[in-house]
Amino acid sequence: MKNIPIKVKNTFNPENKGTVIKSKIDDDRKPIKGISSISGTTLITVTGLSMVGVRGVNRRIFTTLADNGISAFMVAQTSSENSTSIGIRDEDAAKAVRVLNAEYAREIETGAMFPMHAEGGLATIAIVGENMKHTPGIAGKLFGTLGRSGISVIACAQGASETNISFVIDGQYLRKALNVIHDSFFLSEYKVLNLFVCGVGTVGGKLIEQIKSQYEELKEHSRLKLNVVGIASSKNAIYNRDGIDLAHYKDQLKLSENSTPDQLREHIIGMNIFNSVFVDCTASKEIAALYQSLLEHNVSVIAANKIAASSDYQDYLKLKQTALSRGVKFRFETNVGAGLPIIGTINDLRNSGDRILKIEAVLSGTLNYIFNSLSAELPFSEVVKRAKEEGFSEPDPRIDLSGIDVIRKLVILTREAGYPIEQSDVEKHLFLPDDYFKGTLEMFWKRLPELNQSFEEKRKRLEQAGKHWRFVATMDHGQTSVSLQEVDQNHPFYNLEGSNNIVLLTTERYKEYPMQIQGYGAGASVTAAGVFANIMSIANI
DSSP: OOOOOEEEESOOOTTSTTOEEEEEEOOTTSSOOEEEEEEEEEEEEEEOGGGTTOTTHHHHHHHHHHHTTOOOOEEEEOTTSSEEEEEEEGGGHHHHHHHHHHHTHHHHHHTSSOOOEEEEEEEEEEEEOGGGTTOTTHHHHHHHHHHHTTOOOOEEEEOTTSSEEEEEEEGGGHHHHHHHHHHHHSOOSSEEEEEEEEOOSHHHHHHHHHHHHHHHHHHHHHOEEEEEEEEEOSSBEEEOTTOOOTTSHHHHHHHSOBOOHHHHHHHHHHHOOTTEEEEEOSOOHHHHTTHHHHHHTTOEEEEOOOTTTTSOHHHHHHHHHHHHHHTOOEEOGGGTTTTSOHHHHHHHHHHTTOOEEEEEEEOOHHHHHHHHHOOSSSOHHHHHHHHHHTTOSOSSTHHHHTSHHHHHHHHHHHHHTTOOOOGGGSEEEOSSOGGGGSSOHHHHHHHGGGGHHHHHHHHHHHHHTTOEEEEEEEEETTEEEEEEEEEOTTSTTTTOOTTEEEEEEEESSSSSSOEEEEEEOOOHHHHHHHHHHHHHHHHTO
16 A cells, blocks of 8 residues: 555644644545644524525625624535524634624514524534535545544534535544544554553453554554553553553553443543554452443443353343444453354354254353363363463353353344343253352362362273263353253264364354364363454454
8 A cells, every 4th residue: 555645734633622723635546634622612503483484584694793803714504594504713603603693683573583592612614625526425425434433523514626525523533533544544554442451460461462462563564553541450450542662561560550341431432532442351240340431432342251142141132232323342252162163153144044043052261271281180160270371261160060151152143143042041950069068169179179089980980981071061042051061072072172162053055064163162272363363353454
């Protein structure tokens, strides 16, 4: 792609009321050649039924303003002729309302017109370019781009010459609007995604490392700039709209002030940055509760956290519908299978008209690792401890051992397959007594060795029978269950190694021979890579 030289006149300062900002692009091929903006705009609306079909109404408006030294720099009139909106500077607003109310006092008194309505704190933007003439879709692309960034257009005007489109927006969105228009129309040197990464543990830490290592490669070969503008741990948070130094973010976090989930949400919304993406690498219910508000403010959400997508069905549905209606993304591919393309494959099948009939899967890399590692030398309690130390389990391994993690994953897959389901609908056949999941985590670790002898006896019997344990999740036409099963050498799950996951999808098209997806299903690096892939999908790279 050819680099386009950009010439910018004046410095953008959204706090400087009335400032005029202009930017110009030197590329004759582009339909838009420049952007101009005026902050500190007030929109005066003159409205009334007496304006319809009456000659001279607009003459009276502009004559009155001109006689009082008030300049109007934008005019928008509805085709019904009963309303005219005029853009003026904030400092002229009170005077304009006063003189126009005086001019139309008789009509206002009889009810033929309404008193002048003034809305301040706005900003006016104009895009200009000779090549806009007869170029279809410019206005549609403009307003669509603004809408996806959560910016509403209050009034707009376009001349018949088709060389200028002017529009008025809320002044607080001026910086964001200029950035997103420049990014969309001027073919900036880089496409920018502004990332807020929440969670700096095993997955979040690996993700930041991957972003840092790929940063220059993506800039050079994909013209993509991944700008990490916020990083939050469980207690602290740092922000920089120009980008955080990823080589030293840990030191910055240690020196930063404490932060709560509510403060995190308010800071992200308050920064009001275009192309914002919130990346949740936690297992926190409080952080998952932020998604709805962020999506409503046009911030895309990528979640390694399974809680939201497996929560109450209506809440899950609302998140997806909000993302769709706001034109942003809600992605959670790594909720199931870490970096494996399971959810994406199900979505592709359904979008192409196929129907998911049955899902059979080993979805817990942790449990698969545990059952594959059991031996006479490695008892059950020791293998569980190793699973946690090597990053295959949740921070609290009881989430895996209780089947909760698999149930959440099965619920997510079943929902993505098109079946409404709650976690309580899943039939459960678990392999540990309930009392092991009560009390503190410390107490759990103390009691775990009590199970070693029982598991060793069962393991020997299984080995003699030539079978393996697999904790299997099943969905059959919307009916779901999880259970510990014994599989023989003829079963597709038998040779599953290490922490690998496997999913068999039976569909109307793949009925006789189910589609099979298999690979690493746990681990910080592959999960972080899956999150990274979701980021790339939002960037359309």
